[in-house]
């Protein structure tokens with residue numbers, strides 16, 4: 265047993281973004297008691313720590329804060345060195361000029377290992393204890409990523425980025441369909457629940473099927489993915505991709521998908537209806553372990569379908585600002601009960617720290633036009649950065665807050681390590697204001713310690 269003292273801040277229970285403020289816990293004289301399995305066995309006021317824990321070792325982080333580890337629901341491993349890359353335009357230009365050439369370098373095993381170390385180090389620095397990671401096309405790079413993630417003890421869902429067609433600049437990343445399917449099957453068999461075989465409810469390492477987006481694959485790809493997903497979905501396989509990010513008229517992502525596949529809307533491509541006219545071609549890839557990045561320009565029908573299948577959305581406002589993609593309609597999506605997690609979308613997003621993404625999230629929804637304009641509650645921001653991510657990953661029973669019974673995935677935030685944060689907090693007089701200033705002002709240097717399943721994570 266171990267007792268950690270500090271100011272507890274988290275969203276308890278299982279609320280939604282709009283009710284998170286009712287579940288906000290702020291316990292200045294707080295304590296977490298963690299057992300030898302890394303489970304939280306007590307969470308609350310220090311003076312109420314059970315007597316049987318009296319002999320436990322105490323680590324006192326006061327006046328630091330103990331927060332749940334951040335969850336990044338959309339981040340690209342092979343773009344670890346591609347943040348703030350100048351593409352001279354929106355999504356498709358940026359992919360062509362910056363991303364495809366950068367990702368081609370991951371075929372080199374030495375470079376891939378270096379990138380895996382840098383990627384995991386950036387996650388630790390940012391307190392991202394769990395992440396849904398858009399993978400490299402190259403198995404050697406994915407092996408390096410899974411190995412490094414396991415070595416240092418972070419949680420990760422990832423899958424190789426699948427491309428079976430694309431522009432010349434992406435040629436190194438493209439395989440034929442037979443090869444793509446074989447590589448995906450191998451990755452699933454090697455890495456899905458590798459640390460806890462068969463236990464997809466608790467495994468630290470899990471695998472997703474990850475087509476880059478509809479424009480990078482063919483109807484044949486969607487067909488074999490549908491078959492493969494059906495085979496594995498009851499064993500916890502995830503599906504992750506981009507959806508409805510760029511709506512530049514005629515030449516942008518959305519128009520290109522609809523024109524290329526001759527389908528009524530973008531989501532149909534992932535919903536098994538990728539044949540001309542939206543005819544069914546395979547099983548749907550939607551479900552409770554399906555997370556779509558962006559979903560900025562979805563129709564009401566598409567959002568209804570996402571809600572009905574209990575799929576989730578990784579909201580990436582930092583990236584959307586960078587690529588001029590627009591603002592995801594938070595109010596419309598939340599009203600349907602769809603889980604909105606936050607994603608850094610590194611490298612189009614240039615912030616690893618999920619509280620920085622929450623910062624942009626607050627600003628873009630304040631700045632959007634009515635009727636979607638909203639001032640998000642600070643508790644909703646904290647919820648989105650932590651518990652919503654766990655819910656999107658279908659792992660809410662395991663982590664996402666500091667409730668007793670969950671795994672001890674938490675970060676220690678010490679304002680003294682980042683003076684601007686200390687200054688912001690000095691003028692705060694209420695709990696909502698505290699959460700807001702903490703999320704809006706903190707930077708990586710303020711994160712003093714990162715724990716996953718009760719163990720300190722360090723590189």
Ligand SMILES: [Zn+2]
Nearest residue numbers: 340506557609
């Ligand atoms: Zn992305």
